[in-house]
Amino acid sequence: MLVREIMTAPALSVRADSDLEEGLKVLAEHRVTAIPVVDDEHRVIGILSEVDILRRAVEPDSRAHALPVAQSEPLPKTVGEIMTPDPKNTTEGTDVASLIDLFTHTSIKSLPVVRDDNQLVGIVSRSDVIRALWRDDEDLLDDLHSAFHDYGQTHWKITVDHGMVEVAGAGNATEREVAVAIARSVLGVRRVHVVEADQLA
Known part of the structure; x- marks a missing residue:
């Protein structure tokens, strides 16, 4: 089983200079865990994941703390401020078995699928693998x-x-x-x- 047989294509994507709200909207509306970040040539330069947002995009609520919350750094406004740069990726001809090994031994839930010069062509996730395995x-x-x-x-x-x-x-x-x-x-x-x-x- 090869990646091209189970990947989602075309993949959703955002730009590094996109408003962070746009990235949040894509993740929420499409119920995905991560989206590739691309440049003007549609090359993958980063990935925006749920973890990236949880780490940086939520300010503590003072009502939940006995003491005032210390002044924190300004919240990020663009995708590029919190994305993970140079993410791992895969290609269409990769054996899905090798992805399973990666998915089970790391916290990675999805990978951009690229062609020559890092051009984004799709995305493959743990859910894609599960759906492919579930057949009568x-x-x-x-x-x-x-x-x-x-x-x-x-x-x-x-x-x-x-x-x-x-x-x-x-x-x-x-x-x-x-x-x-x-x-x-x-x-x-x-x-x-x-x-x-x-x-x-």
């Missing part, structure tokens, strides 16, 4: 049969159980690798196991 086994099996048919690989027996795919039949090592590659190309496949003919009951 019957629908998944239909897509697998279609994919194998398109590659002329109709001699394999395919079964699906909760997104786990078993491909059974005769074939040499190269043919088995091809079968695995075809199966993994289908959106929603979580794992592929090849059973050789002599292992069948």
Whole structure:
């Protein structure tokens, strides 16, 4: 499964000189956790996340404190004042499995998807991955049969159980690798196991 198959495109974006209210509105209205910040050439130069806003854009309410709240620095007015510059990004051809590793080991919830020279083409989030994995086994099996048919690989027996795919039949090592590659190309496949003919009951 590749990023281009699950990403949201085109991606919402804001400029660094955009009013912070505009960034807040986009996050709230579209219910996203982050939006890329782009320059005049639509290249990604930063990202505005919920965390960025929570850190800088809310002033303490004196009613909740026993003592007066100390004078704080002025609240930011533009996206560029609080965005995270030079964020991590990914490309359309990246394996989603590598994103899962990133999402599960960091606090990152979404990544801009870029092409040459950091041009924004989409965004991919943890929610996109979850939606891609949530597929009915019957629908998944239909897509697998279609994919194998398109590659002329109709001699394999395919079964699906909760997104786990078993491909059974005769074939040499190269043919088995091809079968695995075809199966993994289908959106929603979580794992592929090849059973050789002599292992069948």
